[in-house]
Amino acid sequence: MSLTTIYWRVLKQLGPEARLGVVLALANVALAGAQFAEPVLFGRIVDMLSKAQATGVPPTWESLLPLIGAWVLFGLFTIGAGVLIALHADRLSHRRRLATMADYFEHVLTLPMLFHGQTHSGRILKVMIDGAGSMAWLWLSFFREHCAAFVLLVVLLPASLIINWQLGLMLLLLLILFSLLTAGVLHKTETMQGAVEAYNSQLAEHASDALGNVPVIQSFTRIDKEARALRSISDQLLAAQIPVLSWWALAAVATRASATLTVLAIFLLGTWLNLNGKASVGEIVTFMALATMLVGRMEQAVGFVNSLFMQGPKLAEFFDIMDTVPAVRDRSDAPDLGDVKGEVTLKDVSFSYDGKRAAVQDISIHVKPGERIALVGSTGSGKSTTLGLLFRAFDPQSGSVKIDGIDIRDVSLVSLRRHIGVVFQEPMLFARSIEENLRVGRPDATDAEIQDAIDRAQAADFIQREPDGLHTLVGERGRSLSGGERQRLSIARALLKNPPILILDEATSALDAGTERKLQVALDEVMKGRTTFVIAHRLATVRNADRILVFERGHIVEQGTFEQLVKQGGLFAALAKAQFMDKIAES
Numbered sequence: 052m053s054l055t056t057i058y059w060r061v062l063k064q065l066g067p068e069a070r071l072g073v074v075l076a077l078a079n080v081a082l083a084g085a086q087f088a089e090p091v092l093f094g095r096i097v098d099m100l101s102k103a104q105a106t107g108v109p110p111t112w113e114s115l116l117p118l119i120g121a122w123v124l125f126g127l128f129t130i131g132a133g134v135l136i137a138l139h140a141d142r143l144s145h146r147r148r149l150a151t152m153a154d155y156f157e158h159v160l161t162l163p164m165l166f167h168g169q170t171h172s173g174r175i176l177k178v179m180i181d182g183a184g185s186m187a188w189l190w191l192s193f194f195r196e197h198c199a200a201f202v203l204l205v206v207l208l209p210a211s212l213i214i215n216w217q218l219g220l221m222l223l224l225l226l227i228l229f230s231l232l233t234a235g236v237l238h239k240t241e242t243m244q245g246a247v248e249a250y251n252s253q254l255a256e257h258a259s260d261a262l263g264n265v266p267v268i269q270s271f272t273r274i275d276k277e278a279r280a281l282r283s284i285s286d287q288l289l290a291a292q293i294p295v296l297s298w299w300a301l302a303a304v305a306t307r308a309s310a311t312l313t314v315l316a317i318f319l320l321g322t323w324l325n326l327n328g329k330a331s332v333g334e335i336v337t338f339m340a341l342a343t344m345l346v347g348r349m350e351q352a353v354g355f356v357n358s359l360f361m362q363g364p365k366l367a368e369f370f371d372i373m374d375t376v377p378a379v380r381d382r383s384d385a386p387d388l389g390d391v392k393g394e395v396t397l398k399d400v401s402f403s404y405d406g407k408r409a410a411v412q413d414i415s416i417h418v419k420p421g422e423r424i425a426l427v428g429s430t431g432s433g434k435s436t437t438l439g440l441l442f443r444a445f446d447p448q449s450g451s452v453k454i455d456g457i458d459i460r461d462v463s464l465v466s467l468r469r470h471i472g473v474v475f476q477e478p479m480l481f482a483r484s485i486e487e488n489l490r491v492g493r494p495d496a497t498d499a500e501i502q503d504a505i506d507r508a509q510a511a512d513f514i515q516r517e518p519d520g521l522h523t524l525v526g527e528r529g530r531s532l533s534g535g536e537r538q539r540l541s542i543a544r545a546l547l548k549n550p551p552i553l554i555l556d557e558a559t560s561a562l563d564a565g566t567e568r569k570l571q572v573a574l575d576e577v578m579k580g581r582t583t584f585v586i587a588h589r590l591a592t593v594r595n596a597d598r599i600l601v602f603e604r605g606h607i608v609e610q611g612t613f614e615q616l617v618k619q620g621g622l623f624a625a626l627a628k629a630q631f632m633d634k635i636a637e638s
């Protein structure tokens with residue numbers, strides 16, 4: 052993404068407030084005009100006075116008053132407009148910074164699990180904060196300074212040619228010199244700054260990765276190593292940043308020097324022109340003031356290009372993520388799924404995460420409403436992936452998934468997902484209270500319903516033991532709870548949602564045998580009247596299923612009831628022997 056593209060997109064990001072942006076920009080143009088008028092008027096007054104001195108006729112107040120009056124008015128206007136612009140620019144950029152973060156946040160949440168699988172949350176967060184921060188800074192400085200600076204440079208500088216072409220030409224040459232200098236440094240350092248930003252992201256990623264795994268770091272005595280790794284990234288970042296800084300420092304010095312030289316040159320050229328009768332004293336005064344002002348503006352402009360350049364890679368990363376399209380999308384006119392009986396049909400479904408290796412291939416399943424399906428197979432055989440296709444965690448590359456005969460891609464995502472309850476393999480919890488975590492699927496649930504879900508999920512005991520009961524905070528990802536406690540909350544959360552289709556992805560794997568047996572009874576009851584998909588390695592669950600699907604490397608290789616499959620003597624029989632034999636004695 053080029054800097055101009057980035058800058059254009061930053062301005063476009065003003066979105067609904069673009070109109071205020073335009074007003075501010077126009078105010079800036081007026082401000083630039085007023086600022087330009089000041090030295091011109093000043094020059095006129097000086098000319099009048101010096102003419103009066105030469106002719107010996109003192110100037111009358113009547114002839115001076117309009118000029119002085121206009122000068123005062125322009126001065127007051129400049130101050131007033133300046134304050135108003137600064138105030139509104141400030142508020143605008145703060146408002147838009149927060150709105151931009153919210154847009155980004157919402158967008159990222161719609162991105163496919165595939166994206167989240169590949170992009171570290173630390174990086175996503177950094178890009179959000181950095182990107183919105185840089186943008187706010189750009190808006191603010193654009194409306195406060197740079198818009199006026201560019202207007203002055205681009206439009207008003209040529210106008211000075213009209214006043215005195217020799218002196219005007221001098222200023223123009225200065226502008227060209229400045230631009231060339233800046234462009235040169237920009238060209239020189241562009242790729243360098245990209246590398247710096249890559250280190251910046253790496254830094255954020257490493258830090259947040261480590262912070263998410265503190266127990267591992269402490270128990271594996273890796274504190275030193277992790278800290279050293281972070282410092283090493285910092286060192287690399289610094290090593291990459293310093294040459295860029297040196298180049299820009301050089302540009303600043305050269306800019307300053309050429310500015311001073313230009314003011315001096317204008318003074319000399321002006322004096323020479325004046326001695327030859329080609330410029331009045333007033334014109335020299337005007338140009339001295341113009342030159343000082345424009346030099347200041349040019350320095351601002353160079354500073355602006357410099358910062359835009361430094362922020363460029365951050366912003367490019369921000370827009371890259373904003374441009375990532377959610378793989379799973381609602382059609383704009385997608386209707387509601389309506390009431391669901393729970394018939395599920397997968398037809399020749401294939402899906403690959405990376406587009407190369409199929410995670411599941413040619414899966415066809417027909418499930419009647421209320422049927423209980425167990426999915427078994429070694430880990431990595433495609434069970435979770437298959438069930439993810441049901442609630443459109445991702446869409447299959449080929450084949451179709453239908454619920455009650457309706458292709459799920461033809462209905463709105465919200466209505467589809469409302470009808471499916473999922474207990475994930477990893478019971479993901481928010482760092483909020485137990486109650487808030489339970490209400491995730493049904494914010495309007497009554498206290499009695501919540502208690503019922505808790506009871507059925509065998510979670511009442513441990514919640515009672517918590518100091519704040521339902522209001523206990525569970526920590527980041529539920530870290531302050533044990534694995535089994537997290538799983539029971541996750542089950543209660545799905546039960547509270549009360550969906551016609553229920554997915555249990557190794558929902559009871561972290562429970563002890565006693566709790567699991569109790570929970571199993573509850574789950575058996577819960578599964579009644581719902582279409583249920585259970586991924587489990589335990590005999591009891593699998594045995595009670597209406598049908599068992601055996602997965603192997605992304606394919607369904609066998610299916611039938613427990614007895615049928617055992618009799619068949621295939622893969623399942625072998626699995627059952629290895630996994631369940633010890634349990635068969637127990638049950």
Ligand code: ADP
Nearest residue numbers: 165168404410429430431432433434435436437
């Ligand atoms: P199971 O649930 O049967 O253990 P999965 O459905 O989770 O298996 O995985 C099937 C295959 O897809 C595995 O080879 C796994 O490595 C791969 N896989 C799972 N999730 C992802 C992901 N987010 N990105 C890339 N590959 C994945």
Ligand code: MG
Nearest residue numbers: 434435436476
């Ligand atoms: Mg799985």
